[in-house]
Amino acid sequence: MKGRFRQSMNWLHTWAGFSFAWLLYFIFVTGSLGYFENEIDRWMKPELAITNQDIADEIVLNIAEKELHQHAKEASQWYISYPSSRDPYIEISWLQLADPNLNIPRQWHEKNIDLLNSEIREVRNTSGGETLYRLHYNLHYMPLVAGYILTSVGTMLMLIALVTGVIIHKKIFLEFFTFRSNKGLRSWLDIHNVFSVLPLPFHLMITYSGLVLLMSVSMAPVIESTFGEGRAKHREFYDLAQLELTDTQRIDFASQTLSLSAVLADAKTRFGNKNISYLGITNRDTASPTYEVWFEAGKGIEYASLVTYSLSERYIEMTLQQGKAGAAAKVYDILEHLHEGLFAGPYLRWLYFISGLFGAGMVASGAIIWLKKKQSKDTDTLPLLSRLNAGFIVGLPVGVACYFISNRLLPVGFVDRAEWEMHSLFIALASCLLFSLFYKRASLWPKLLYVAAFSYMLIPLINALTTDHNLLVSFFNQDWLMLGFDISMLVTAVLLLISAITVGRKEQVC
Template identity: 30%
Template sequence: MKDSFFRSMTWLHTWVGLLTCWIIYVIFFAGTVSFFRDEINLWNQPAIHNVQAQTDRVAAQRMQIVKGFDYLSHHGAGSNSWRVTLPEQRIPYLVYGYAKPKEPGQRRSQFVNTQLNPITMQELPPFVDTKGGNFFYRLHYQLYYLDAITGRWVVCFASFFMLLAIISGVVIHKRIFKDMFSFRRNKGGRSWLDAHNLSSVLALPFHLMITYTGIITLIFMLFPYPALTTYDNGMRGFFNDVTPSNNVTNKAQGSAAMLPINTILDQVYTKWPDADIRSVRVSEPNMAASTVTVLVDPGKALRDQTPRLLFSGATGELVDQSADELTNSKALYESLNSMHTGRFATPLLRWLYVLGGIAGCVMIATGCIMWAKRIRERSKGKASLGLQLVEGLNLATIMGLPLATCAFFIANRLLSPTLSGRDDKEVTAFFLAWLVAGVIALIKRDKLQWRVMAAINALACLSVPVVNALTTNGNIVSYLMHKQWALFIFDALFLLFSILFLVQTEKLRTATKAKCSPSSSRSNTSKGQKA
């Protein structure tokens, strides 16, 4: 410990931040991108770019479900699972799916999905194999190329460090309100400190909320011990107790014709007249033990678990349902989970989530860079191995992730639609591009390399909408003309980031030129002579 509480907190803030800042940056970056997971999935599937959102989406749901059951009764006969997934506000297409029989060694059945235009009810062209926004979602909370549980533990420990860094940062911040409006340009280390303070303070409630609720989402993995000591079968028994509707089984034997789905839908709309149905799932269709689960959109409620009704497929009896009123503890847990995922968010609130995530990335990046600059100034040009490592990781992480993201989307357009393992190839492109950034950082870590990476990122960001225009029937102009706002904003954001990276390239070029100019050298020499 240091000789005062303030210095102890400063030391804690510095080191808990530095030790995990690069992992935290990856988590924040991927999490921010994940708020547009559905829009990324849309962009990654050119087959649905021209599918228009239904104006009467909820009113058409009964017809779509009935037709889905007719389709599945013919195409999915003999399957043990059916699924009708209805269009949503951000997902414009309709899906009818059934499970194929499990192959030996398979953990889960593979689904055969048919995607349809919900307005024309015509089958859409085959989808390409892509990870889409789900890649960034998984990367956010369990990283990649690690066992899922190991990745989640790493993310949790990093999140604990992040929470400590935020709390200690608040403690040592003497001018927290004044710094909300302070930014001094071209002041060297002071400018970096102001940028760090500004991005921290302006979005402080968001940083605290998103970090704390992130830990809460994995709380049962972190602290399973109460459930392990209370229930004979551990966590499984706990979850069965908390969500009994997930554990209902029908023990009836033999085959039995299913009731018309309209009979079940009548009960759903009687209970919830304004129900916005997300999906209908059938287990063991045309068997006496068949069950029909209807999942309903929770709307703007702070509730992460989807409300559901469970019926017997043979008799139409309501077997179980999710609770209308949650207990206080469950309501708190559901609210915290929902606040983290932001699934309830309107478009405006989703953008505020994204802006908060960007502020978090800026806060982490400026903290990393500021520490390295301070240590380099103190070392008077003699960089230790530790400093070189920090500077290399800064460059590879901060500038490498945007490059890798561009590579991911460019690969989505350039890879053949029929390529085996196409989705994994997209991920490979992501990490190969990140590796290139790491190699560049390994060679050298001065302003020249930052300028090179900024220029590469500018070109990469520009390439995304250009490659999209060359390989599909749409482009940023056509998206604007046809009011395809999700696709237009996607391309426009990459053009915006391309411009920002170009501006950064020019600023770094000017700074490097000024540092190396003869007048600067003469000024430094005269200062030395006067001293």
């Protein structure tokens, strides 16, 4: 009975993993890059004016407010982003309301402030780290709901593959310490075990939490059975499920003095030990504006806390958010923070990133194992799948490299520049897939790996040729983020080059 059960789990593990293998690989790679979303943003905006010295919060506010009055006088919402360790610069943003008469869409605008000269710094339009991060759940080109559904199905199959993988491997931890080189399929199984076992707690957490975060799509019929159909009903469910527990107090100062500078001074007096992250105002130029003060979280998995000031009758009310109101919402909140990792410091963020890449390696090696097991049958479909597997597994990193390269090579004033950065990623991926269909199969893997290595070597070189940043300049200016990015690209190139040389000496991968 036990043998039959484990055998059935082996079948389920194989097909749950392979049926959506390329999608899961795509999710792991792009999701892992998302843990450095802010750092990627910084690199893709080389014109940003960096603030290295400590500056009084009031000085930042005065300069930012002056620029907002000049550039966004009619905007209904203002936000001022204060410099932090991950974002060492000052930004202002505002909401431009739609104007059908002038054919102006509703959109957000962002500008960087150069404190040294007290002026706006022009920054190139880019998709940045955020769009790259969003790829792992919206899949970019397809309708949003379709992307969510496809991601939900893939995540569910990933969870099944993880659980069944633990069941079928009786000696899973013992096998982790076993590696047999030059043994063909056996070697790939050992590699698969290494990628799977070491970060297994992370893989279980990230997969289950991802499934929960998409529950409004995957469990839509359950929501609709209680709240009804339609976007408004779904919004009602979400607002109720995410209800915040708040503490509201009346503030003594007069309503006439309600302003960004007043709420900043009051917040610093009450919460003086916290660093300001954002200042904002909504419903500007109305009878009931709301002022927001965001703080960086000092500990735990929360990454920010919010205090709001609003006018209620003749009083000023201060509202402090204290977490979610319901037990289910608190669990959801914890899973969301664990999944996104926004609270993580640099070392934990690297651990998240490496664990995510191990997940990509786990899926890729699993796909290779499946194809090698089927080699003996050698059906008409198998050679095609083998070629496409190589093209996709190596093509995605090549696409990411081209995404970064396009940021430097596309003209700054190019129309739809940000969109074409993302197009370049998928064009490069499609080119690798096309190349894999026609190049001789025996040396396909090393050739693709050489292309990937060369692509990542180009990134620091092109960066040095097209901007004022290079390895030496970044080192002497102590711009550790730009220096770290270039070094990471070179390390990636070296690892890919070693892989290409190693694979080239062996028999074909699959």
